[in-house]
Amino acid sequence: MLEAIPKITLWDVIDILIVAFLIYRIFVYLSETRAIQILIGLLVLLMFSVIAKFFHFYTLSFIFNNLITIGIFALIVIFQPEIRRILARIGEKQFGIFTTEEEAEKVIEEIVRASASMSEDRIGALIVVERDIKLDNYIEAGTLINGAVSKELLITIFWPGTPLHDGATIIRKDKIYKAGAFLPLSLNPHLPQTVGTRHRAAIGITEETDAIAVVISEETGAVSISYAGKLIKNLDPPKLKKVLKGLLVKKAKEKKNFVDYFKRRNEESF
Template sequence: MLETFPKITLWDVIDILIVAFLIYRIFIYLSQTRAIQILIGLLFLLILSVIAKFFHLYTLSFIFNNLITIGIFALLVIFQPEIRRILARIGEKHFGIFSSEEEAEKVIEEIVRAAAAMSEDRIGALMVIEREVNLDNYVEAGTAINGEVSKELLITIFWPGTPLHDGATIIRRNKIYKAGAFLPLSLNPNLPQTVGTRHRAAIGITEETDAVVVVVSEETGAVSVAYTGKLIKDLDPQKLKKVLKGLLVKKAKEKNSFFSLRRSKSEEAA
């Protein structure tokens, strides 16, 4: 009796566990996006297809079989944003991480000072800090700046009436890489109606990448930080600095430690 069952090895168990884990992680990721609603609808259609075959409902079976064939291509279109995000996470490279803790803290200080000044004067701003995912594939247009990050330059860029004040500023390491750039807007249906275009753009780019965005509201002067599709609102300069350090300085320390370790190993080998 037992001989009819295939022999299960340790590698088979490992294989099953890996597949199960991957499916679990995909479902967890999709549950945080609008794609889960589409997935539930597709599962419902699949159940109906099985029922139609079981009861020999030939017309329905024919329709569902053709829908499944078309659905493979439709899935690629429907889930295109989610697929792009997953591939972006897999293909992360070290582009925008600061080379040292000191460099990170200097940039953070200038951003906090600029945000505080613009908040007081009700100047709208959208400052995107690039981390590990390169933003070139997500940012449209924009004017190359390549200037040192400073309070004065940031305020000049966002000053009302200047050609670049309506777009986003991209900060790459200790440089203002681009200004006047356009970001993808968030399509999250759960966002309140009160969330404006500037904040939707901030949330949108953080849904697509691992960037951190500082937003200053033109209407209220409130300062917010967006990351991983979330928004932390109403930050004073002290809280803003604390949030940015938590998101950026730790990464800088990790990268600095990695290069120090690699350099010391090279010296030992020599």
């Protein structure tokens, strides 16, 4: 009888642990999105299907089996945004867009100076720095600028009353690539009602891509930064500069530290 029991090797244990960890991570990720509600609904359908089969309710069993078959294909459509985000994170190179601090210094300095000035004058702004994932699919409606990054140009773009002040400004490498772009809004149900449209757009683009977004509140003048769907609020110029350097300079160790920093600060922000 004991011979019928399969022998479990060390590799089997490792295999089971890896699968368990992957399932756990998927559930943790989905718990932060609206997809978790859909997943719970599908699990309920699966439970009813098992119960119907157990009690030999053939008609119900037939219906639930067909619903599950259709649901497998529907999952690809329903979870398409979440699947895209997961694949984007897997494919992320884990580096910034500048090789050295000197190369990044001018761009970061101009963003920080412009943010400080607009914060003082309570000028609303949304500055997005493109990284590995191109933003062309999200910014088709934007106006091409292709100018050097400078405090003066950024303030001019976001000055109230100008044609481009309502949209987002996209920085590609060391250039202001486009202005007046409209970004996808975050659908995260856990965001407080107090998070406005500009901040939701900042979170939305960083959920979909690996971009970094700097937001200045028109109401309070507070400067925030968003990365990987997280939002850190109330950053003064030195902290903003430090965070931007950590995310834009090609230093893997620094980047890991700042990802952890974002997770901690995001929990504190709300």
